[in-house]
Amino acid sequence: MAMRIAAKSAGPGEAEEEPGRAKRADFTDVRANNLGFVLRQVRAEGRCSRADLAAKTGLNKATVSSLVAELIERRVLRESGSVIGNIGRPAVLLSVDTGYYASLGVEVNVDYMTLVAVDLAGNRLLSWRRAHDGARSTPGKSVSALAGLAKRAVDRMDSEGRQILGLAVAVPGMIDNDGVVQRAPMLGWSDFDLTGRLRQAMRDPKYTVTADNDANLGAVAEQRFGSWAGVSNMIYLTGEIGLGAGLIVDGELRRGATGFAGEIGNLLIEVDGRVGRVEDFAGIRAVLDELSESDDIAGTEVEAEVEDIVTRARAEEPRVVAALDRIGRSLGAGIALAVDLLNPEAVVLGGHYQALSTWIGPAAETELAARTHASGAGGAEIVVSALGHEAPALGAATGILNDIDAGLMPTPLGR
Incomplete structure (x- = not known):
């Protein structure tokens, strides 16, 4: 399937709308949007208290406490120290939990492959680049090389006790919404089911495997991490x-x-x-x-x-x-x-x-x-x-974080 890049996220209490028509909001929609909204506020502040979140989001304290409890349970936020306020007991500070999840992005191009792994805050956990003669490799050989690189990263993250959120691949070509590479002339690919073949090579992993055009994903990385x-x-x-x-x-x-x-x-x-x-x-x-x-x-x-x-x-x-x-x-x-x-x-x-x-x-x-x-x-x-040559792979990993920011929250394994 093609990679889903979250659209601009709704504000507190707002549900996303389908293009051209209003969508009736239900409790699940509103809560998902509010979870994403609270996460984005914490991300923007670095560290803040529940009271800070209530003041900045306009949500009442009980709602903020409920949302924060769920985000902590999902290993998205964590309590990280406290600060003494003007009155009352010390306020517990919240920050993004960077110790549990990892998102993987890989780029395959004519002359190289790049892999980037990031945590929930976008910090790089891995950044690998290797030579790859994509123009002279068959699609099958390229998929095998991609799978081998990704498996190494998955093993590394597993050894650190991290759960993989997803694997996204950047490709220099035209990719439809089902993740099929319609045309990638520089690689010699046409009508190639990249995501299907990669899932098969990786023995059908539990996390999502997606693909998108390298320019699209480079733009995602630049918008989030670049100089602009x-x-x-x-x-x-x-x-x-x-x-x-x-x-x-x-x-x-x-x-x-x-x-x-x-x-x-x-x-x-x-x-x-x-x-x-x-x-x-x-x-x-x-x-x-x-x-x-x-x-x-x-x-x-x-x-x-x-x-x-x-x-x-x-x-x-x-x-x-x-x-x-x-x-x-x-x-x-x-x-x-x-x-x-x-x-x-x-x-x-x-x-x-x-x-x-x-x-x-x-x-x-x-x-x-x-x-x-x-x-x-x-x-x-x-x-x-x-960001140089790393941008598309970084954008591939980042797109998964954008979905979480929009309210599509992960669930820790075993829960």
């Missing part, structure tokens, strides 16, 4: 061999009707009299095709080739600097189309664009300003990801 965390309107560009975009609009990830939104690499642009796709003019494959000194690049060699191009750019090799300027202008032309359509506050360059940003960034900014209809590019800024 909390921004309501943002575009995240993958910067891998393929070029995709994750779209945050009005604070929510937008996947489109069937999960295929964000294919910015297929937009047509004109640069220096040439017309072509953004990906063909400004993707990392275009960088390698023009500037690599190797004739046949294996997936595991992509990062080393990009590093070599960076070294030559730092040495101010004229051909390299000129090519990166042209690629940056092409990228800016593609970004301008997206900015005119979506009016984001930030466009985040991820993946290999991070290493090349010194040379492609200024050219992209100049082209963006020249091509957008709104003055000053409508306020949009091109920024470099602080």
